[in-house]
Amino acid sequence: LAQAQLAALQMQLQPHFLFNALNGIAALMHSDLHAADRMLGDLSELLRMTLEAAEEPEVPLRRELAYLDRYLAIEQARYGHRLTVERAVDSDVLDAVVPTLILQPLVENAIKYAVEPVRAPGIVRVCAQRAGEALQLTIADSGSPRAADRPAPGHGIGLSNTRARLAQLYPKAHALTVEPGVPSGSLVRVTMPYRVEAQPHCRGTAT
Amino acid sequence: MNIRAVIVDDEALARQRVRQLASGEPDVEILAECASGAEACTVLLRERPQLVFLDVQMPEMDGFDVLDQVPGDCLPLVIFTTAFDRHAIRAFDAHALDYLLKPLRADRFREAIERARARLGQQQARAMVTSLLTFLDERTQSPPLVAASTRRLTRLTVKADDKVVVVRTADIDAIESAGNYVSVHVGPESYIVRDSLTALEAQLDPHRFLRVSRGALVNLTRVKELHAMAKGEHLIVLHNGRRLPMSRGLREVERALRFS
Numbered sequence: 374l375a376q377a378q379l380a381a382l383q384m385q386l387q388p389h390f391l392f393n394a395l396n397g398i399a400a401l402m403h404s405d406l407h408a409a410d411r412m413l414g415d416l417s418e419l420l421r422m423t424l425e426a427a428e429e430p431e432v433p434l435r436r437e438l439a440y441l442d443r444y445l446a447i448e449q450a451r452y453g454h455r456l457t458v459e460r461a462v463d464s465d466v467l468d469a470v471v472p473t474l475i476l477q478p479l480v481e482n483a484i485k486y487a488v489e490p491v492r493a494p495g496i497v498r499v500c501a502q503r504a505g506e507a508l509q510l511t512i513a514d515s516g517s518p519r520a521a522d523r524p525a526p527g528h529g530i531g532l533s534n535t536r537a538r539l540a541q542l543y544p545k546a547h548a549l550t551v552e553p554g555v556p557s558g559s560l561v562r563v564t565m566p567y568r569v570e571a572q573p574h575c576r577g578t579a580t
Numbered sequence: 581m582n583i584r585a586v587i588v589d590d591e592a593l594a595r596q597r598v599r600q601l602a603s604g605e606p607d608v609e610i611l612a613e614c615a616s617g618a619e620a621c622t623v624l625l626r627e628r629p630q631l632v633f634l635d636v637q638m639p640e641m642d643g644f645d646v647l648d649q650v651p652g653d654c655l656p657l658v659i660f661t662t663a664f665d666r667h668a669i670r671a672f673d674a675h676a677l678d679y680l681l682k683p684l685r686a687d688r689f690r691e692a693i694e695r696a697r698a699r700l701g702q703q704q705a706r707a708m709v710t711s712l713l714t715f716l717d718e719r720t721q722s723p724p725l726v727a728a729s730t731r732r733l734t735r736l737t738v739k740a741d742d743k744v745v746v747v748r749t750a751d752i753d754a755i756e757s758a759g760n761y762v763s764v765h766v767g768p769e770s771y772i773v774r775d776s777l778t779a780l781e782a783q784l785d786p787h788r789f790l791r792v793s794r795g796a797l798v799n800l801t802r803v804k805e806l807h808a809m810a811k812g813e814h815l816i817v818l819h820n821g822r823r824l825p826m827s828r829g830l831r832e833v834e835r836a837l838r839f840s
Contacts, residue, residue: 388664389637389663389664391663392663392664392681392682393663393682395682395683396593396594396597396663396682396683396684397591397593397594397597398683399597399683400594400596400597400600401593401596403600404596404600450593451591451593452591453592489637489639490639490640491639492590492639492640
């Protein structure tokens with residue numbers, strides 16, 4: 374299990390992200406103790422959830438979104454006004470199960486293309502909705518003017534890992550597509566069976 | 581003597597971190613903070629800092645791009661800051677003074693500043709030695725304190741077109757032989773003098789000018805680098821970028837450099 378946890382950590386969180394976050398905390402400790410405290414809490418929670426993720430292949434979307442919130446809180450502290458996150462999640466899908474840590478790499482990818490290389494504010498939009506028997510997650514970004522920098526859709530490491538996990542969990546019942554965003558950027562759409570875990574997860578993440 | 585520095589990082593928190601650590605160094609003065617590579621280029625040209633803390637990964641124009649854009653004579657000492665070390669080798673290729681990994685550690689930061697102090701101190705010391713030598717040169721001009729036979733040539737008079745140019749020997753970078761003449765290199769200028777290299781060598785200060793090959797005398801204070809070439813040969817690179825072949829032994833040249 375320890376090995377699986379380590380692998381999960383390595384796959385999930387880029388070294389850049391971790392070290393920049395720690396650097397940010399070091400900075401905040403001198404200027405805003407409460408903010409430093411919060412960021413340290415977010416980072417710890419993120420690490421803990423990543424370690425736990427190795428134990429369970431699926432979690433309710435609610436929990437997945439909580440994980441994403443921790444991640445985004447840290448990115449927000451780093452990027453400030455350069456990062457705007459919009460979220461549209463239908464309340465009836467919050468209990469639907471999704472592959473553990475499916476959203477964060479996709480959002481990280483979006484930030485990498487729409488925020489990191491651009492000085493102007495970038496927007497990342499996360500949506501979840503039910504479409505009949507399917508659950509649909511979409512992650513859209515506002516893109517970069519240097520669109521040519523972007524690797525061909527579906528060729529990023531993040532996407533191929535995600536694709537592999539979907540194939541393993543929902544053989545022949547999943548889809549992952551990348552389309553041009555409107556008006557710019559791109560949109561990643563993940564489709565999987567809509568299913569609500571019979572036994573709700575009551576494992577809390579608060580300490 | 582304050583170290584005038586500029587911070588370049590696209591993340592506000594990261595700039596804040598550098599500023600905090602710098603505030604513990606009384607002689608480091610932060611002139612400006614830049615949030616992008618483009619801003620850094622403008623500020624480096626305008627402020628002419630002695631030191632820059634330069635983030636490697638930035639949007640649109642990264643730290644290396646900044647160095648490419650700034651003319652060589654405006655480049656300050658560079659301390660790279662980055663979260664991940666795969667850029668380290670390129671950083672050292674870019675002649676970084678130091679390379680700090682994020683999160684920045686107070687002790688490593690202090691070490692980097694110490695390095696900057698030492699390097700800037702060297703530059704100042706070199707300037708002081710040069711001015712002292714000039715002073716001594718000028719003094720020997722007036723009452724001869726030393727016997728005539730050991731008096732050194734302090735100036736050359738060079739005919740150039742319709743005028744005579746006075747060249748202080750201390751200002752000469754190198755002298756190369758060209759048949760019956762020698763070519764005297766002084767900064768961007770080269771003057772032709774009808775004399776032999778050997779005759780000039782005999783009159784110049786041997787601690788200052790070294791015959792590095794059959795065809796060249798070099799002002800040791802102008803030497804910046806010695807590059808190893810094929811077959812055990814070396815190339816001398818001067819501060820102004822001029823390159824000269826060197827056939828004299830490396831060890832001998834190095835010793836002469838240390839005492840010049």
